[in-house]
Amino acid sequence: MQSDNEIQGFCPCNNINLGAPVKEHLNANDDMRGQMKFGLNIPTRLMFGAGELKNLATMPLPGTKALIVISAGSSMKRFGYLSTLEEQLDKAGIGHVVFDKILPNPIKSHVMEGAELCRTHACDFVIGLGGGSSIDTAKAIAITAAMGGDFWDYVHGGTGGGKAVERALPIVAIPTTAGTGTEIDLWGVITNEETQEKIGFGSPHVFPTLAVVDPELMMSVPPRLTAYQGFDAFFHAAEGYISKAHTPISDLYALEAIRILYKYLPVAVADPKNRWARIKVAWASTLAGMVESTSCCTGEHALEHAMSAFFPKLPHGAGLIAISQAYFKTFKNDKMKRYMKMAEKMTQQKAARPSDFLDALAIMQRECGVSDIRLSEYGITPADFERMVDNACATGQAMLDLDPRFLNREELIDIYMQSYK
């Protein structure tokens, strides 16, 4: 079957290949032109609920000794999340070793160090506790520990070795932020600090065996980060909904995530201790992760990854928000019905035109206090647009290929241009 993912773009750059297993996963989702032919496979067991981390010992755990992967920051210790996890593992009679070095942009050398720790301590599964960086690193460690060799051997694209991932240690994902959806998808992103490449990887083998989504662990996220992370989830859903890879099941997940986030994200931002809003936003984020596992992100994510690759202080969610109006305006006449449907889920009113979605998005961004993102403040200048587009094509062509309509180089640059202030 010819896959949309295989459509060759004009981009004069490496055509990035996500590897056969992921292509297979996505291929099942793409032949949607009136055929309604698709696949669905999310093997992760989800346990959702405020306080669920405290029930971990009663859940089916996939091994006898865990490598616990957490960030280099102090929050996992300070808020007691790590000690709660350790208590639960003790209660279940499961050994554990802590690896607490992960950076906000996780790097390959930490993957290698974690894999070595697994071998030294005979860990038979990996627990990622924290934001996307810790969980993504746990996934990369799980591959490297099980397959051997260098993690970069299993990366497809750039200088990656392009080898197939045939197995991985079992993974338990415990997110403490609501945004990435990595707890229930097959993706991760690691930076190779030697080659200065930030590349996504994916394999059905890195679907977590168990995802414990406990909104209590998200209560301490500050308002601005809550907004950035929540919009990351929002765009996983909105991009997945307009993506060429969308399916009937990803549509269902996406529209529900969009509905919930429009209603509750502003509440969680304005009132961080609002438990119900945190619960709803956490659920929407996991739903949006299920969109990533049944559809795929599009060019907006490719364009943003290029921005934060060059300007690492720009938070991923902030970058997405900054380009979102220009990006979504580009396709408003290509996906009119879908834009109106998204608007209706958001406003709960009949939509009159596709731009109602853009209006609702603007309202939501104002309500979350994130209408003011100035790319210039992060050091970006219009002189960077060309190399950012090159980078987006080099590392994110697979996502650009899933845009509703193919965008040429000028159109991609124009999205940056329109978004710049």
Added chain:
Amino acid sequence: MQSDNEIQGFCPCNNINLGAPVKEHLNANDDMRGQMKFGLNIPTRLMFGAGELKNLATMPLPGTKALIVISAGSSMKRFGYLSTLEEQLDKAGIGHVVFDKILPNPIKSHVMEGAELCRTHACDFVIGLGGGSSIDTAKAIAITAAMGGDFWDYVHGGTGGGKAVERALPIVAIPTTAGTGTEIDLWGVITNEETQEKIGFGSPHVFPTLAVVDPELMMSVPPRLTAYQGFDAFFHAAEGYISKAHTPISDLYALEAIRILYKYLPVAVADPKNRWARIKVAWASTLAGMVESTSCCTGEHALEHAMSAFFPKLPHGAGLIAISQAYFKTFKNDKMKRYMKMAEKMTQQKAARPSDFLDALAIMQRECGVSDIRLSEYGITPADFERMVDNACATGQAMLDLDPRFLNREELIDIYMQSYK
């Protein structure tokens, strides 16, 4: 955690226990009183699409030699479904043995015979091709072949041995009807012909590894059976939506199944060759199976199982349709918002009152030509109501416990009474 499933009813009959693994699965779903605490675990890989059976050889198959379980009727051979399956297995280099004895109400002796065939021919996985009876038998064979002993040892309730199911051979489910949802759930029903018991069983180990839902295989189902099976799916969704075990994810699946079936089931019944309607109904049926895996059926199914246990010529779907108005009327003031939501999904108009759901259900049943089911034509008399209620409680207490409100004996009898003509 105290489970709704463990609530003790008044029923002066055996309190049936579905076994620890299934309880565990359901427990995760029940503590919903404003807590939003739930589990989600559907490990089955779904491949959906018209013509997908012809792609089976390209899909990941879970073994090297299959026992193919089909009905004793001629349809699987006559329509060429069996030969297509065999060709695909040959293409993939996978051995196969056909077991073609399954009855519409599948029996334990065929489970034992199938398990013996697995051993004799060294089959390492089981394929169920056909309606619910063939797939349910494949599940029971998969348990017995892997665990050894007598299948009834693993049945919970009645004279079943109540042993835990610790493993099963991998299962591939290829439904040729749109109704049961068994291709993507953890349930089955087998009759013990020696003890005259028809009892459901369940285990996370019998989630099919792979479900191939190919609506082409459903084009040959006659209109009346299409309606009966489609309403079985509809009630999996509607019961799962009002069930005490409902969760945010089962709600999403249920409302979408309800919306699709209201729109397309009458089309598929009126115009059996309408490919698009068949595709939509097939998808809704699988979605309703996903409701069964994330919520649970309620008393309507318990009451119907008792009817068709005593009167096996009554098709399951026909029995459900016959009691549906009386059953759902019973709870219209308990679940007002949920009834209105279901009505809105069906009519796509604002609902004014809970009974709008009952009206929409009546319209749908008229459009499908099944408003005329007379229980008396199947031999049922009012004198049978008492023993049918006893049977419903004896074999279906777990489902009755999930009704929105506990019904006493008189209320259960009254549902039969109101439905009788």
